[in-house]
Amino acid sequence: MKEAPPDAKQAPGAAHAPASNEANEASEIATAGKEYIDLILEISPERATELGLHRRDTELDDRSASGFAHALEREQKLLDSLAQRFPNLPKSPSSRTELAMLKGALEVDIRLKRKRRPLETEPDLYASPLNAIFLMTARDYAPAAQRAKNVLQRLDKIPGVIEAAKKNLKRPPRIWTEIGIDRARAADAFLAAQRDFLEKSLPAEHARIAAALRTASEAYRDYASFLQTQVLPRSDGQFAAGRELFAYLLAHDCFLSESPDELYAMGERLVSEIDGQLSEVARHIDPKAKGWPEVVARLKSNHPRAAELVDSYRNEVSRARKFLIEKGAVEFPPGEELDVIETPSFLRTTITAAYDQPPPFDPVTKGFFFVTPIDQARSKLEQEQMLREHDHGDQVDTAVHEAYPGHHVQLSFARRHPSLIRKVLGPSIFAEGWALYAEELMAELGYYTDEERLFQLEWALVRAARILIDVGIHVRGMSFDDAVSILTDKVRLERPLALSEVKRYTQSPTQPLSYMVGRQMIMKLRERCKARDGAGFTLKRFHSDVLARGTVAPSLLMKEMLGD
Numbered sequence: 001m002k003e004a005p006p007d008a009k010q011a012p013g014a015a016h017a018p019a020s021n022e023a024n025e026a027s028e029i030a031t032a033g034k035e036y037i038d039l040i041l042e043i044s045p046e047r048a049t050e051l052g053l054h055r056r057d058t059e060l061d062d063r064s065a066s067g068f069a070h071a072l073e074r075e076q077k078l079l080d081s082l083a084q085r086f087p088n089l090p091k092s093p094s095s096r097t098e099l100a101m102l103k104g105a106l107e108v109d110i111r112l113k114r115k116r117r118p119l120e121t122e123p124d125l126y127a128s129p130l131n132a133i134f135l136m137t138a139r140d141y142a143p144a145a146q147r148a149k150n151v152l153q154r155l156d157k158i159p160g161v162i163e164a165a166k167k168n169l170k171r172p173p174r175i176w177t178e179i180g181i182d183r184a185r186a187a188d189a190f191l192a193a194q195r196d197f198l199e200k201s202l203p204a205e206h207a208r209i210a211a212a213l214r215t216a217s218e219a220y221r222d223y224a225s226f227l228q229t230q231v232l233p234r235s236d237g238q239f240a241a242g243r244e245l246f247a248y249l250l251a252h253d254c255f256l257s258e259s260p261d262e263l264y265a266m267g268e269r270l271v272s273e274i275d276g277q278l279s280e281v282a283r284h285i286d287p288k289a290k291g292w293p294e295v296v297a298r299l300k301s302n303h304p305r306a307a308e309l310v311d312s313y314r315n316e317v318s319r320a321r322k323f324l325i326e327k328g329a330v331e332f333p334p335g336e337e338l339d340v341i342e343t344p345s346f347l348r349t350t351i352t353a354a355y356d357q358p359p360p361f362d363p364v365t366k367g368f369f370f371v372t373p374i375d376q377a378r379s380k381l382e383q384e385q386m387l388r389e390h391d392h393g394d395q396v397d398t399a400v401h402e403a404y405p406g407h408h409v410q411l412s413f414a415r416r417h418p419s420l421i422r423k424v425l426g427p428s429i430f431a432e433g434w435a436l437y438a439e440e441l442m443a444e445l446g447y448y449t450d451e452e453r454l455f456q457l458e459w460a461l462v463r464a465a466r467i468l469i470d471v472g473i474h475v476r477g478m479s480f481d482d483a484v485s486i487l488t489d490k491v492r493l494e495r496p497l498a499l500s501e502v503k504r505y506t507q508s509p510t511q512p513l514s515y516m517v518g519r520q521m522i523m524k525l526r527e528r529c530k531a532r533d534g535a536g537f538t539l540k541r542f543h544s545d546v547l548a549r550g551t552v553a554p555s556l557l558m559k560e561m562l563g564d
Helices: 022-043 045-051 065-085 093-116 123-127 129-138 144-156 158-168 174-201 206-234 243-252 260-285 292-299 306-327 380-390 392-402 407-414 420-424 428-444 450-475 480-490 495-507 511-536 539-548 554-562
Strands: 337-342 353-356 366-371
Touching: 022 045, 022 065, 022 093, 022 420, 045 129, 065 093, 093 243, 093 420, 093 554, 123 129, 123 158, 123 174, 123 206, 129 144, 129 174, 144 158, 144 174, 144 206, 158 206, 174 206, 174 495, 243 260, 243 450, 260 292, 260 450, 260 511, 292 450, 306 337, 306 366, 306 380, 306 392, 353 392, 353 407, 366 407, 380 392, 380 495, 392 407, 392 428, 392 450, 407 428, 407 539, 428 450, 428 511, 428 554, 450 480, 450 495, 450 511, 480 495, 495 511, 511 539, 511 554, 539 554
Parallel strands: 337 366
Antiparallel strands: 353 366
16 A cells, blocks of 8 residues: 655754755755645544545544644644745745645635634534545555454544534534534435445454444434534524635635635626626527526426436546547546546535545545435425436536546646645635636537537536625625525526535635636636747647646746746
């Protein structure tokens, strides 16, 4: 099994001589990257598992108040050491990028922990061990028996996680408590699904496995009851980040210079522009229709049956990949693999279809494309509403966004970058911006039929509306219900999906706007590179240059590639 990079030889707070040249700067930044990896291993073994660092796979994050304070102190210590080591900007453009990324990641995490107090306000934080367990059973990075033994040790620690939740949780936002209840209730089905892997991997330990799964399931059932009866009645906290924190995230996480109000104005402009494009395509499909919503509503009935859903997505993923090979506009990194599978049960509350990337330090390069199956316990009407969000046009667009040439291609490139900092950090404004750019690229290449283009534009409208909702709910006082209404009335999403979308937006300020803002910035970068290269410009060369640099905020890419 491949393991983590070698430990740093110098502690985060140790004194360093000032960097005197580019080689020394690069070495110092590489050392800081190793220290950051060590810090992750120390304070968040669950995140380490997500990255493919498996040295502490038997442990869970310390969710006690003292553990939280220790993690915050350690992050601040590393951030302070960077200020001492790099009093001036590095000379090398790549070193400047990596230093900015590392400082930004630490600054943002510290600010969020201090402002939002996640142990007190985020009930679903105590369900996140399930994600680490899923990655250990789903990814073949080590012998199955070894992974199974580690899973059992983590399962044994789940009652302690729930006890910490009972001590820590205070007055969360009501919607966050409801999300936590849903995820706690989903734990039963998820844990039951792990039994087969565990018993096959450890055939002599069926009794031990049954006990561990039973204990963990009972803990989450107890947690769901605790949230429902004790936390929900006092859940009157506010989910809005507020203007100060939101602006801080724009500057230090997205590396944007625009204010929330400037981005809101951009969202208004793009909503109007894309709405016009939708109307034009709808007229091509049906000149007699009253507007694009009528055409979309009719075409949403073109969907597979519930039992065919995952296979239908597999077909669209395969078709998109084949088209890109024929066009030659985007390279594929060596060894990229992708499986289309059902979404793990504990993630289904907020996911309809999504990409789960291969950890950058795992030897296995396979990515997962999650598709949430239709819940057979819902009413027939609700099942039909969800199936209507998996219509043919939506599936085509989602396959492009999540797989080819979207997230899977981009993140498969990013994991190959030699820089530890670029391997572990990936701002949403590029990752999601690239995936949305990929959708528009496929339109430029002639991939979509009119029906497929209509739904691709509808989702572009969703992403433009996300700017309005993101800024609206976190800065401008927009209510949850008003945000849902934008998606149901203006964008015409079915209500169950709109509810799921806005739940997610409340938890992740600036992430929802990163899609469209990131797309616009990548388009701007492409135009500038085209002007610079003239007749020598090709899409393939541009894409290869951008993707080879890792997941880097577009504004930092502009500085690195163009010398801004």
